[in-house]
Amino acid sequence: MKSNCQLSAYRDRLLNSLRERADRQRREEPGSLRVFVNHAAVGIAECGVTPTTWVFVSLQDPIREIELRTEAGLLVGSLCASTVSPKTARFSAGHYSIDVCVENGLCGGTLRIMSRAGVPLWRRLEAKGWTAASRSLALGSRTLARLHKLGQDPARMLRVGWPWIGTVARVMITGAVLLLVVDRLTNQPGHRTPASMNTAQVTPSGQITSAEEHGAVIRFLKDQQLEVAHLRRSVTQLQDAHKTRGELEARLLARLTKAVEDRQRLRDDIHRLTVVLDAMNKEHAALTARVEAASTEREHMIEEVQRLIAANATLSRDVAVLETRAQVASARLETAAHPFKFWVSFQDGTSDKSIEALLEEIKGRRGPVDSGWYSVEVTLPQTHTPDSFVETLKKTPIVKAVKTSLGPAPAQ
Amino acid sequence: MTDRRASAGRLGAIVPTPEDFDRITADALPFLLDHAIAQTRRCLRETGQWADDIGHEKLAVRIAYELLERFLVYGRTELPCRPLFLLESVISKHFSQSEPLYYQKDLLSPLGRFLDGLVSKAVVSRDALMALYYHLYGLTQGPIVKLLGLGPSECHRVYKNFERWRRCGWERAIAEIGITEEELRQLECSQALDPARINVEATRLVPMIQAHYRRSEPQHFPCLTRQQWEHLLTQGSGYDYRVWHLAMCRDCLWHAYTIRLARQIDQPSPPIAVHFHPMPKVRLVASALSLGGNGNEKQLPTECLSRSSA
Numbered sequence: 001m002k003s004n005c006q007l008s009a010y011r012d013r014l015l016n017s018l019r020e021r022a023d024r025q026r027r028e029e030p031g032s033l034r035v036f037v038n039h040a041a042v043g044i045a046e047c048g049v050t051p052t053t054w055v056f057v058s059l060q061d062p063i064r065e066i067e068l069r070t071e072a073g074l075l076v077g078s079l080c081a082s083t084v085s086p087k088t089a090r091f092s093a094g095h096y097s098i099d100v101c102v103e104n105g106l107c108g109g110t111l112r113i114m115s116r117a118g119v120p121l122w123r124r125l126e127a128k129g130w131t132a133a134s135r136s137l138a139l140g141s142r143t144l145a146r147l148h149k150l151g152q153d154p155a156r157m158l159r160v161g162w163p164w165i166g167t168v169a170r171v172m173i174t175g176a177v178l179l180l181v182v183d184r185l186t187n188q189p190g191h192r193t194p195a196s197m198n199t200a201q202v203t204p205s206g207q208i209t210s211a212e213e214h215g216a217v218i219r220f221l222k223d224q225q226l227e228v229a230h231l232r233r234s235v236t237q238l239q240d241a242h243k244t245r246g247e248l249e250a251r252l253l254a255r256l257t258k259a260v261e262d263r264q265r266l267r268d269d270i271h272r273l274t275v276v277l278d279a280m281n282k283e284h285a286a287l288t289a290r291v292e293a294a295s296t297e298r299e300h301m302i303e304e305v306q307r308l309i310a311a312n313a314t315l316s317r318d319v320a321v322l323e324t325r326a327q328v329a330s331a332r333l334e335t336a337a338h339p340f341k342f343w344v345s346f347q348d349g350t351s352d353k354s355i356e357a358l359l360e361e362i363k364g365r366r367g368p369v370d371s372g373w374y375s376v377e378v379t380l381p382q383t384h385t386p387d388s389f390v391e392t393l394k395k396t397p398i399v400k401a402v403k404t405s406l407g408p409a410p411a412q
Numbered sequence: 413m414t415d416r417r418a419s420a421g422r423l424g425a426i427v428p429t430p431e432d433f434d435r436i437t438a439d440a441l442p443f444l445l446d447h448a449i450a451q452t453r454r455c456l457r458e459t460g461q462w463a464d465d466i467g468h469e470k471l472a473v474r475i476a477y478e479l480l481e482r483f484l485v486y487g488r489t490e491l492p493c494r495p496l497f498l499l500e501s502v503i504s505k506h507f508s509q510s511e512p513l514y515y516q517k518d519l520l521s522p523l524g525r526f527l528d529g530l531v532s533k534a535v536v537s538r539d540a541l542m543a544l545y546y547h548l549y550g551l552t553q554g555p556i557v558k559l560l561g562l563g564p565s566e567c568h569r570v571y572k573n574f575e576r577w578r579r580c581g582w583e584r585a586i587a588e589i590g591i592t593e594e595e596l597r598q599l600e601c602s603q604a605l606d607p608a609r610i611n612v613e614a615t616r617l618v619p620m621i622q623a624h625y626r627r628s629e630p631q632h633f634p635c636l637t638r639q640q641w642e643h644l645l646t647q648g649s650g651y652d653y654r655v656w657h658l659a660m661c662r663d664c665l666w667h668a669y670t671i672r673l674a675r676q677i678d679q680p681s682p683p684i685a686v687h688f689h690p691m692p693k694v695r696l697v698a699s700a701l702s703l704g705g706n707g708n709e710k711q712l713p714t715e716c717l718s719r720s721s722a
Contacts, residue, residue, distance in 0.1 A: 003466040006592060010470060011445065013587045014477040018441055021481065022434070031572075034538065039509075040628055041535070044652060067482075071573065072581055073537025078486035089489045 025076055030093040033076070036067040037111060047096045051116035063102050063109035068093075081109070340380045342390065343373040343403045350398045358396060373403070419443040423496035430488045437484060437495060444483075444499060448476035451500065455507040467520030470590040474529075475513060477588065479503050514624040522595040523610065524617055526688065529589030531621045534659060535628045539581045542573040543690060544659045548618060550685040559672050560654045561645045574691065582690040599688055615684045622660050633657050641667040 033045040035054070038061060045054035045068070056063075062084075068077035070093060077091035081102040088101045099114040346355055359366055359376065367375030380389055390402050419440040427433045437444060452472045456462040483502045490498060506512050519528045530547055533540040545551040551559065553574050557567045586596070603610045633653055636644065644650050645668060658665045662681045669682055 003469070006466060007469055007473065009592075010473055010590045011449075014473065015441060015445060017584065017588060018445070018477070018480065018484070019438070021484070022438075031569075032538070034536065036536075036628070040630060041656070042630055069536045071538040072576060073533060073540060073585075075481055075485050075536075078482055079489050080486060091485075 021074065024074055025093060028070060028072060028074065028094060030070040030074075030076065030096060032071060033068045033093070033098070033113070033115070034071075035111075035113065036065075036069070037063050038065055039067075045113045045115060047093070047098075047115045049117055051114065054113045054115075056111040056113075057108065058111075059108045061108065062104040063111050066100060066102060066111060068098065068100070068113070338380060339377055340386050340389065341367075341375065341377040342386075342393075343375055343405075344393065345372050345374070345400045345402075346398050347400050354398050358398060362393070416443055420496065423499075424494055426492050426494055428492045430491060433488055433491060433493075433495065437487070440495075444495075445476060445480055447496070448480045448483075448499060448503060449473055451503045452476045452479070455503070459507075461513075461515045465520075467525070470525070471513075471520060474588065474590055476503075479506055511624075511627075514621065516620065518617060519621070522591060522599055523613060523686075525589055526591055526599070527614060527617055527686075528621055529585065529591070531618075531625050531660075533585045533588075535625050537581065537585075538569075538655075539573045539577040540585060541655065541659050542570055543577040543582065546574075546691050547687050548614075548684055549665075549682055550687055552691060559668055560651070560658065561672065562651060562654075563648065566651050566655075578690040578693060596688055603686070603688070610686055611684050614686045618684055619662060622662065626660050629656065629660065635661060635664050636667070638667045638671065642671050645671055 030047050033047060034041055035043050035045055035056065037056060037058065042056050043054070046052055063081055066077070066079045066081070067075060068091065069075050074093075076093040077089070077098060077100060079087065079089045079100055079102065081087045081104055084104050084106075086101060086103045088099065091098045091100065096115050096117055099112075101112040101114075103110045355374070358364075362376075362378055364376040364378045367377060369375070378389070380386065386404060390404060393399055393402050420443070422436055423440055423444070427436055449472050452475045453462070453469075456468070456472060462468055479502055480499070483499045486502065487493060487495060487498055514528065516524070518524050530540065530544060534544045535541075542556065545556050553570050556562075557570055560566075562570065599610070633656060635657075641664065644654070654668075658668055666681045
């Protein structure tokens, strides 16, 4: 609870400080201004009677934030220059007017602070005097109007009007005194009415009676001639000055024209560069898009190649497996196929041709013939057993008998 | 609640002219301060620099006040603008800097707040800068002029600074720092009971605070060696450098002591003697009369350093 009260009181005090700061800025004389650039104090700008300019140049960092504070610490100016283009601002502190100008380059920047007394004292007095006078006149006229309305009753007029007359008189006296003060203050050598020219008292020629008067007239005429000569010289000098001024103006005009042309040329160059830059940007964007497309395509191709490599590897593995299986099968076949030797006798009258055809059919290898028995050896596949082979062979018409005994050839 | 909504509405609209800006912000000042406090509190909380106590609350209010003061001046140059958004950008910009504030829990105590607030005020105010010599070391105007070797015009300014600080600057600074009268009374009681304890604590805190606020020093104000200071103090230039840097750097101040006293003192740095109130007017006049402020006084800084607060 106590903390809340403390906080609330603290907040109220700070609010009052904030409310007072505008008044303080108007009322307090700054003395000298401490200048902060990018939150670092960089120097002191003096505020004097004569206009002064204070310059700060930053060689490395651009000038981004500027703050001006009085000797009492009051913040009277704050400016943020976030762009390269020049930025200006005007602040007031006391009766000083402060102009701030910031120009930033690509690296570094320049800060100018110009302070001048805003309104001279005698001008303010003069303004106040005229204000007081006009107010007193207005008050007087209003009072007179009221008195005029009450004019039919002199006693009432006197009773009501007397305090007003006193007030009006006091106000008018105050106004008059102020006007006199202002008049004295403004009556400076520079503002005085020029002294009237010396005018010679020329007497008519008919009245020149003595030599002294004649001499005086001659001196006067000589003085006049000298004055005329002096005036002529002055006129000549003025003409020369005018001519010089004209030449100067012409030169300045020429420089100005050149500067304007340069500026225009610069603008054209900037425009051209901008156009080129735009085109380059577009080209760059197109190239970037193409590069991106190519990159995407490349990525797709890489993915495809990787997929193919993976498939190839799988295929190779399958082939290897199949080869292994084939080898195993072949080996099995080799082990399963076995030679089978038997003896066969043919029907009488069977021609050798028929015998050869049969042997060829069963892929048999003929051995020696003994007593009508032909020795034959075949290689039986795994699927055939010798018995089944013999049975099949017996069913052949030309075969008479078949024997499987491996002993000597049987007798017929 | 309706007022707050109306204020937020007005501050969220575009303000075209400086007069409008002044009028609208003046009307909505409490709302703006509360908004700035809330934003500051949020930033402190998000950066891990927050605890729910009165010290942190006061810190948030003080930072919000300083930012709002900047906003009120800066906003007039950024027109047309939406004031509420501009205030938020000012706050965000402040907290986006590296080390926007010197956060130390020790500095949230009344003594820490007093020292921190005083030194931070000295950064922006020459009156506070000159008064810092008195509040930290007990130096009055005469010894300051002697120590810094100031010329007649600079000497006159020192007296003006002290006078303005005594008249209104100190009171305003204390109000802005948030030290209550009760806290001030307690600090002074503690100092009266045990002066060494406060000075030892201040001796621990002051170098840290000064080191932080020297960031605002110009880059061409480095610490110098004793020989360099000897050379500089005999020259008729660099017054601003002397005034600023010596107030903010104890080591360099010690060089200046030994040089201006023309003898070596067997101490590493000047002793701290905290003064909570500004120099009283009687002493100010006595100092002006006895020393004359012309740099010819016989009183030595060490005598002032050994004094306690009046």
